Amino acid sequence: MTFIKYGAIQLIAYALDMGAFVLLVALFEDHPILANIAGKGIAGVFAFFLHRHFTFQSFHGSAKAQAVRYFSLLAINIPVASVLFSVGLYFVDSPAPVKFVCDVVCVALTYWISKLFVFHSNTRTPADRAEGI
Numbered sequence: 001m002t003f004i005k006y007g008a009i010q011l012i013a014y015a016l017d018m019g020a021f022v023l024l025v026a027l028f029e030d031h032p033i034l035a036n037i038a039g040k041g042i043a044g045v046f047a048f049f050l051h052r053h054f055t056f057q058s059f060h061g062s063a064k065a066q067a068v069r070y071f072s073l074l075a076i077n078i079p080v081a082s083v084l085f086s087v088g089l090y091f092v093d094s095p096a097p098v099k100f101v102c103d104v105v106c107v108a109l110t111y112w113i114s115k116l117f118v119f120h121s122n123t124r125t126p127a128d129r130a131e132g133i
Contacts, residue, residue: 005055006111009047014103017043044074056119069118073110081106 017039024035048070052058058066081102088098 002055003111009050009055010107013043013047016046058119066118073113073118077106077110
């Protein structure tokens with residue numbers, strides 16, 4: 001159930017990222033890289049709060065420490081996704097499906113890293129026990 005919550009929030013965050021990107025590119029057409037960074041930043045802040053309070057219900061520990069770990073993970077995720085995308089394009093000459101597969105892989109990886117290291121809880125909930133965690 002936690003992974004489903006994570007995926008739903010990631011879909012909304014992705015829509016927010018793309019929406020902000022498209023809006024900012026329309027407003028500042030000469031700066032698509034900055035628009036991309038801003039969109040990812042907006043989506044990242046949104047996703048952090050929802051993952052902390054809804055997905056993982058992680059009210060223990062320091063929110064500041066969790067935020068540092070979460071945004072560090074996002075900073076690492078961007079180059080990892082770019083490398084996966086480049087490698088995928090070496091084998092498949094169609095960017096859209098390669099990007100989709102890379103995004104799915106990165107969401108799965110960041111889910112597990114977030115669950116284990118960012119929003120980690122020392123106590124196991126009944127849902128965690130049911131998932132075998």
